[in-house]
Amino acid sequence: MSVQTPTRSGGLVEIRGVHKSFGDLEVLRGIDLRVEPGSVTVILGPSGSGKSTLLRTINHLEPVTQGLVSVDGETIGYRREGNLLHELHEREILRQRTAIGMVFQSFNLFAHMTALANVAEAPRRALGVPRRQAEERARELLALVGLSDKEAVYPRQLSGGQQQRVAIARALALEPKVLLFDEPTSALDPELVEEVLAVIRSLARAGTTLVVVTHEISFARDVADEVVFMDQGLIVEQGPPSEVLDRPRHERTRSFLQRVRTGEAAPVESADAASPASAATAAARELARER
């Protein structure tokens, strides 16, 4: 898939001392993470390790209990004056979010709108782009994800992989500085995973900063600049894939990768073309058993 850069230059994401609690349950227990502009960061970890929550704090869908999140130096959700954090008005938060795209595990496409309308909606409503212009751009973006022929189709008439590609086009429509992927392939049939990963791959190093929560180890190895392994609300270790994936320093990381690998080995033997996908489902199954 050839992709001309659809985005403005990537944003620097800084997460400092972030804690997040839901009632008595502390899901994030002090996270520090710096995501370089234009880089690809993959967050790995067992379910319940807080990786999705961390992702959701970046665009303030989940306000943090303590700590700071900033994109290009701009604090998300608050205006800082010395030691005071003034909560931003919703309109300001919405403006910040237009620079931070998000792709959900369950797609969350607007079910009553066609694929084209889904992609054109945010530029029209959030940025006030005229309808015709927004739709023209939406057409380009649908072509980018390989769905030119599906403009007039409603989400429910699309396969899961196609829906997720529309969702990616929708997130790109605002030309975000940062793009967040929350387990983008976890809800997909194994044979549909690769088509979505191919689109994400094509976006890597196209300018936008990508932060991807996933179980796809081979995707992480191919695409990531930085791999972050989380467990129980903390970052266990991080570094380039060659270190974290091949020479993990922590026992917890090693045992996690071990389990995922044993899942990966089986489908390769069966000469299945979509082996990373099968690995993911195997890993997910493994994790489900662990819980």
Add this chain to the structure above:
Amino acid sequence: MTSSVVSPETAQHASAAGSAAPAASCPEQVAPSEDLSALRVVPARHPGRVVLAVVVGLVVAAVLYSFVTNPRWEWGVVAQWFFAESILRGLLETLKLTVLAGAVGFGLGLVLALMRLSPSALISGVSWTFSWIFRSTPLLVQLLLWYNLGYLYERVRLGIPFTDATFFDARTSDLMTPMLAAVLGLGLHQAAYAAEMIRGGILSVDQGQLEAASALGIPARDRSLRIVLPQAMRAILPPAFNEIIGLVKGTSIVYVLAHAELFFTVQLIYGRTQQVLPMLLVATVWYVVITSALSVGQYYIERHYSKGAVRTLPPTPLQSLRARLARLRPSSTGATS
């Protein structure tokens, strides 16, 4: 190996019926000798349905027969008054009341539903209290209260409180016509019910839709009106039309205010002519006509909002009728072959 025992014809039937075809009977081996395009589906027969249809048909015929032949229904009188000017004027009032009370009811209902979902406890509390009061008091009492508002508050004044500045001042009894009392009574009562209905519809929309819209920076107003409400409509419409149809007939209660809508007009007439049943029939048939028109509207509006919610839209009655006719023709010619 079953395929050796079963004749090719029955084997073909078995696979056509969708039962697991034995792996041995490879279609490529059968195909050259047989023209598959000649196969025809014989629709399953439903004898029970036919019996039921006959019974229902007979009952309906008997009821219709008694309607037509029993002279006490006095259809002549019904026909004589059906298009009478006073009746039509009453009908117009009924329609006017329905539209106005419906607009007040659903407009205010939407506002109340959104208020109820507000994170502010005060705003949601006000909405809850409104619904509580207007659902707990009988409609008849509300109508009479509004009409007799002049007894409780003699004058309506608009001005700056605690000063002498007054912009508007009138006697309540001059303002409160039966029409206004009826619209207020019916409308506010309707609003309390509409609010709960709309709120229910909004709650039925997947939370992920709102989350996605927020993540895309879509403002709150557009989130409600463009993302959530259109999807909530599917859950709101069926009970909403229930309420509107209820309102059409509910306007007849306004006769207590002596407002000359359809039902009050009919009462006036039979009070004079003593033809009680035929006159009630006149009103009833008109209510049926209005309700029927609304039901047709409901079908098409629901169809409009089901876009995207179903993979293919159900056919309109006209389309399914045409399809039925088209299906009849080839099968009648096919039966002779």
